[in-house]
Amino acid sequence: MKQTVVGVFLSEVDAQRAMQTLAQSEVDPSHVRTTHADGTVTHPDTGVMGRVRNFFSDMFEGDDDRELGHYAEAVRRGGAVVRVDIDDDDTATLERVRHVLQDAGAVDLDERVDAWRAEGETRYVDSAAGATTAPVGTGVTGTRLGTADRTEDVIPVVQEELAVGKRAVSTGGVRVYARTVETPVSESVQLRAERAEVERRPVDRPATAADLADLKDRTIEVRETAEQPVVQKTARVVEEVRVGKTVEQRTEQIRDTVRSTEVEVEHIPGSTTTGAFNSDDYRNDYTTRFGSLGGRYEDYEPAYRYGHSLRSDPRYAGRSWDQLEPDVRRDWEARNPGGTWERMKGAVRHAWERVKH
Template sequence: MSQTIIGVFNTLQDAELAQTRLETEGVARTNMNVHANDMSASTSVSGDATDRPAGEHHEGAMARIEHFFKNLFGDHDQPEEIGHYHEAVRRGGALLTVDVIDESSIERVRDALYAAGAIDIDTRVEQWRSTGYSGYDRNAPAYTADEIAAERQAFPVVKESVEVGKREVQTGGVRVYSRVTETPVSESVNLREEHANIERRPVDRPATVADLKEGFVEIRETAEQPVVAKTARVVEEVVVGKEETNRTETIHDTVRGTEVEVERTAGNRDVADGAVPPAKKTPL
């Protein structure tokens, strides 16, 4: 579903610069329109420069802008702020309308408009109200160049806002190494040995036939030797991971702003009515 975003700018030149900037950011020029009341502007919906009287040109420009909003909102029940947009054009401003088809791009286009210099229409309306503005009057004439310049000298109302974000920083970490270690160990083992034992003992007896036979006896000597066998077993595991915790931190700061006070001063009624005040007498 297509949506139209409207940016309000102080001048036609500001709106055209914003249009060029949005085009470099990927917004098609065919999806953008500049609406202004400037006789020298060829891109304005009020038409090309002509030799028509100022009043006729203003009527044509505002009529075209009214036609645009009628196509956008219909003939009836238009929001109140539509009149504020008309008033901005009447006071020398310009509108840049952007048709956005992709809803995911709405915030990006809105931010781009503000970055290009779009003004806050609600803040501007509050400034107008402080000087007597009560609503758009389609019969009111367009501002002259002198009136526009005088209004541009108004004191701005500034409000600072605090935007608290967050960024990730490295506060430390854990590095785990795995290496092979060697530890000397001592174990005792009993070893058995077998040795041949030769013993000669004197004997005095008559010899028999058996004693005269040849023969031999073989005795083997044995000895035990240590045999080392090593078996590796896993006795512990070190699990490496991380856990996440959240904390809330309150940021204390101050924001600056300006307030504009309007003070009406009393005038001289006689002078205002055209009467000449009496001359002041000074005693000789």
């Protein structure tokens, strides 16, 4: 089973941007289709209504011309319709697709139908019998952006704020061990020693009176002495090892990105809406002016479509190209970041001037 999400856009530029975002969101391109006034979806059944009927041939029954007429009216007025087929159980992709289409500018078709009726100029809205009061959307098998009981859309403007805190983490440290070790040392010392010496010398002389006086028993004692080393140790503090911490304060610049919602308000033109986009004319202009520069027409088509839509934008009404170019450039670069303006501005201006005249 499949579900289908349908987005209605008032400009083909917004529809193209939605398709680019869907591709970047990893939505299978084979499940995404679009139709607009230049006949991108072709079929033997001619005309805007025929293209829309063929575009939704697998979704509406034969008596659903009323709702097909609503889509055809949007296409006739220069808009575009994007449909995305999604597996029934893939709710994550379903929500992602809905958000992408809404962010790209998908409108509430019911509200647009009421506005077109108020203007009084509708070709397809009330073309089917009995179609003026029935609720919109009864023929869609799946999900469509915009339902009959919805009276307003609320876009939350979200602003992220950066909050920087602190937490303590271990970055290492030191561990100090104190041990007793023995180191061999040596010192030199002078030691004195005494020895007793006995010397006997042969003598041959006559004895004197003194010799005769000493002729008696006697004892002579001579003591020997010697010095020995005496070792004594004294302890002295020769160094101190202090273990502690020092605290350093530093300022670190934290860089990150925060997201915010930017709301762009596009004024919807009235009954003077610009005519349908004709890709054949612009393809010929591309071949003449830009074909020799390389690339493909498809690279320039968003620029042609953007320039084509400028004429219906009241912000640029009554202004010359030189007056509006700075504003148009800012708007283009906001929609298409990457610095492509210088290469594409010729196509934008040509489409603007072509619609102008």
